[in-house]
Amino acid sequence: MKTPMRDSSYNFHTQTQQIFSRGGEKKVMKKSLSILLSFALVFGLFASLASAADNELTVAQKYQALVDKGVLKGNPDGDARLDNNLNRAEYATIAIAIAGLAEEKPATATFSDVTSKQWWYGAIEAAAKAGLVDGVGGGKFDPRSNVTIEQVIKVAVQAAGVEIDEDAAEVEGASAWAAPYIQAALNAGLIAEGLDYKADATRGQTILVGYSVYEALNPTVPAKVSVSSAKASNYNEVEVVLNKAVDTEKAKVSLKKGAAAVATETKWSEDGKTATLTLTGSGRIGDGSYTATLSGLDAADVDVASADFTGENETVKSISFVTASEEIASSEKAKVKLRADNQYGKLASFNASSYNVSAINLSPTIRKDAEGYLIVTLNTKVDNTNSLIPGVSLIPVYVSYDNNRVTANKTFKLGTQPFATKLELSDPVYSNKGELLSQPGEVATVGLNIYDQYGNPITPEQQVEVNLNAFVTPYTDALNIDKTDTADDSYKVKVSINATNDATKKIEKAADYTLTVHAGGSSQTKTIKVGPSKLAMSVKVGDADLLAAGDTGVSKYVSLNVYDADGNALTNQEIVDNAARINITIGGATSDGKIVRTGKNKGKIKITDVPNTPNGYVFVTASIATINTSSYDSKSFKIEAPRVPDSIALTDVDATKAVLGAPSSFKLTVKDQYGDTITAPNSANANGKTYKVEVRLTNSKLGSNTLNTTVTGPATYAHSSAGAWTPVGTVDNLAAFNTTYTFNTFAADRGTARFEARLIATTTATTTDNTIATNYASLETIDPKTQLVYSLDALNTLYATQDAPAGYDLFVGSAIKPSINDALKRTISLTVKDGAGNKVAVPTNLIKYVSSSNPGVLSVDGIDVLGGKTGTASVTASVYGVDGVTRTLLVSGTVKNDAIVVKEIVPDTTDEVAITNNYALADLLDDAGLFVKDQYGNKYTGGTELLSNYSKVIGISFSITDIVSNDTNPAGAYIDFATNTIVYNNTAGFTLNVVSADGEVVASIAVTTA
Secondary structure (H helix, E strand, C coil), X not given: CCCCCCCCCHHHHHHHHHHHXXXXXXXXXXXXXXHHHHHHCCCCCHHHHHHHHCCCCCHHHHHHHHHHCCCCCCCCCCCCCCCCECEHHHHHHHHHHHHCCCCCCCCCCCCCCCCCCCCCHHHHHHHHHCCCCCCXXXXXXXXXXXXXXXXXXXXXXXXXXXXXXXXXXXCCCXXXXXXXXXXXXXXXXXXXXXXXXXXXXXXXXXXXXXXXXXXXXXXXXXXXXXXXXXXEEECCEEEEEECCCCCCCCCEEEEEECCEEECEEEEECCCCCEEEEEECCCCCXXXXXXXXXXXXXXXXXXXXXXXXXXXXXXXXXXXXXXCCCCEECCCCCEEEEEEEEECCCCECCCCHHHEEEECCCCCCEEEECCCCCXXXXXXXXXXXXXXXXXXXXXXXXXXXXXXXXXXXXXEEEECCCCCEEEEEECCCEECCCCCCECCCCCEEEEEEEEEECCCCEECHHHCCCCCCEEEEECCCCCEEEECCCCHHHCEEEEEEECCCCCCCCCCCCCEXXXXXXEECCEEEEEEEEECCCCCCCEEEEEEECCCECCCEEEEEEEEEEEECCCCCECCHHHHHHCHHHCEEEEECCECCCCECXXXXXXXXXXXXXXXXXXXXXXXXXXXXXXXXXXXXXXXXXXXECCCCEEEEEEECCCCCEECCCXXXXXXXXXXXXXXXXXXXXXXXXXXXXXXXXXXXXXXXXXXXXXXXXXXXXXXXXXXXXCCCCEEECECCECCCCCEEEXXXXXXXXXXXXXXXXXXXXXXXXXXXXXXXXEEXXXXXXXXXXXXXXXXXXXXXCEECHHHCCHHHCCXXXXXXXXXXXXXXXXXXXXXXXXXXXXXXXXXXXXEEEEEECCCCCEEEECCEEEECCCEEEEEEEEEECCCCCEEEEEEEEEEECCCCCEEEEXXXXXXCEEECCCEEHHHHHHHHCCEEEECCCCEEECHHHHHXXXXXXXXXXXXXXXXXXXXXXXCXXXXXXXXCEEEEECEEEEEEEEXXXXXXXXXXXXXXXX
């Protein structure tokens, strides 16, 4: 008998681990291919592949193709010998390909019958050195003898890393040494049973399989991505398959039933080719047509963006008993476990009331456990009221589903009283929907399935002594363990973070803890993951607003750069959440040293007063100091020269031309030397000067026309024929000047109006005036007969109100609520330009009539349009031109039913909002100027509406945190949602949090109390 290849796999794995790290892509491909070539030898696929070859390449052509691609080396004489068996020399070549090894050609041969002049010398030497093949005894290799299938299986199992059992029983038809490898291959599903393991394999068979495998391993990647298929995979899940991998950070997949959007959450497969959409809330797949659509990628990279499928209502396809035992314990609350599967092979979602259970005279009831299994409860207790006899009585149990009468039945023999013998633990479920515990109040719940001696469930209501115990290792006082919760008649262990663990009340260091649970003489373990979540572990002082000497009463801000343990930057809100951990010290300026909790500058440090010390410095220090972390950073900021008026800026110009008495507005603002708006110098007589602003209006008429244009602002300004200047405000008080001004024209006007402003610095010592800056706005009033270009402004995408979920509550009867209409509508507007592209101000009432090409998509009310059903429609408007000609203009609008998503929630103030007790929440929101914007650009404002009609659309809620006491006594504050008022006691202040639909705090308002 031939000596088999070496039994030990240790050397093989040691060698291949070293080689694969340097093998490169080509070697990895060869390895994968060769493994599959070896597998194919024992799969019995040769006949089907041979017939397929008749219509494709011949075996010889396929062999040559593999040689040309470098997968196979080929024989030196060029003869493929496809009908020959695979000999040991040839197989050594395959073996090193599996391991990604290069040939070895030592000066001295290992085997006496293998010489350096033979083509197989390098392959055999390399395979032998790596422990992949061995000699046949007597120092020989016998390269020309055939390789058996069991030898192929051994190397394939080794290469695939399949674990073997050295004590495996003998396998019929196989050599004893090969049994562990063959059994491992059988267990792994690599081969079928009953093969002739000692048979030889031909080279031609190997080539046929190898060529098909090569093509499978080297598929042609499509140039563009397409949605290959979409189908329901559970009652609330849809599986969408793409033809190639995509960037899952960009790619989005949405679902519609007909034209109605279906809210889903998406989880991508690791290879980026499959998206599983889970319907949110109580959403279910029902009868009807569905469309899954891919978006978020460049249109040029997408071929087929959607796929349709037909959904169906969930139903029960089968009911089966989970318990294998034929016996049931004697108990007043004996349990039997079943599973009802739907058409997708998953546990059906129907509640227990959808099923009937029958067990004569045993008071049967049925419920569902937390995992979705059916639990039948029977009274099988033996007493003098029944004729039950342990070991004798037979108990038939019938369970059926109401709608289609799918049934299951089983007859049990009555046994003895139950006692716990087996324990199973479910995976932990984290209350924060994440994968670890990070903050006090978060809980990891592990479900316990305890079974009796017959394999039937034991639940708390049976009152069986299970001797439940639980603990974590390594020990920590940071975690609490609660095993007392038996709600829903189920055992569970809850692990939570101890809120009193330390002052920060947060976990700083990631760790895995082993939860060990004992019950009924059995024990099981689960890993509980604990770690910081968005916890500030390091801090750097960022940039500061420009600090000028004498900056008082105008808040300046210093940013912070804060990072978690993984180096990820925290958002502004997350910095606020970590404010208690971050210590701030300010030197050289006035600041409360606190992090701003609300408004556009939240997460920053506010400086309220900068001393009048030019060239001095403000020092800012930030630090985090706890048991597990120490972070410190300091930065200095130079105090620049005092602010003084320096220039006049012209902004927000509406139009440079006007017709038929149309007004046009603009804004003038005094800027300091740093480009910031200024209302007064930082100190009286700054630089020995005082400052003032003067304006004048000069009208230049065209021909004999009289130009009557005026300008309104802080006052009304008329044409100054003498060129006289008019002061605005008082010396060193420029606040009145910094405002919006409006040209007021008249229909008969023809000419140009020029409104000038000059900034004057007066030297105190000499009272000399010096004009240091000027600017002006001009407006030309033109003849209405001038040729102008009219166009309707583009419409932003509108929301499809008619496709909205009922939960949005948009309508009263068939009429949309007025406040909802105000938020979601678009107003048709007009832009008029002259031939040079200059905007021309025109009267506001030129749009006379508006209609829609499809009122179901875009409905019209006056000059307002509202989205109805999804689609695209055009809006036609009749516009009365200033030249007396009526024009018909067109603009298209797109309506989508993508679920409304909040994109921005911002309070319009950075200051604290003062309230009194029982203050209306709506008034507080108005005081803060809170507004919300969605992805369509719709803006939701008004405290009352935010709490009522808008709340169901945008899904925001409110909470109170950071309550500050007036003294050392306890303080309290809460929202009375029955009256939507804020009630507090002994409270100096608190933070009102705005919470998004997914539970994230997205904005905060600092509140002080009277």
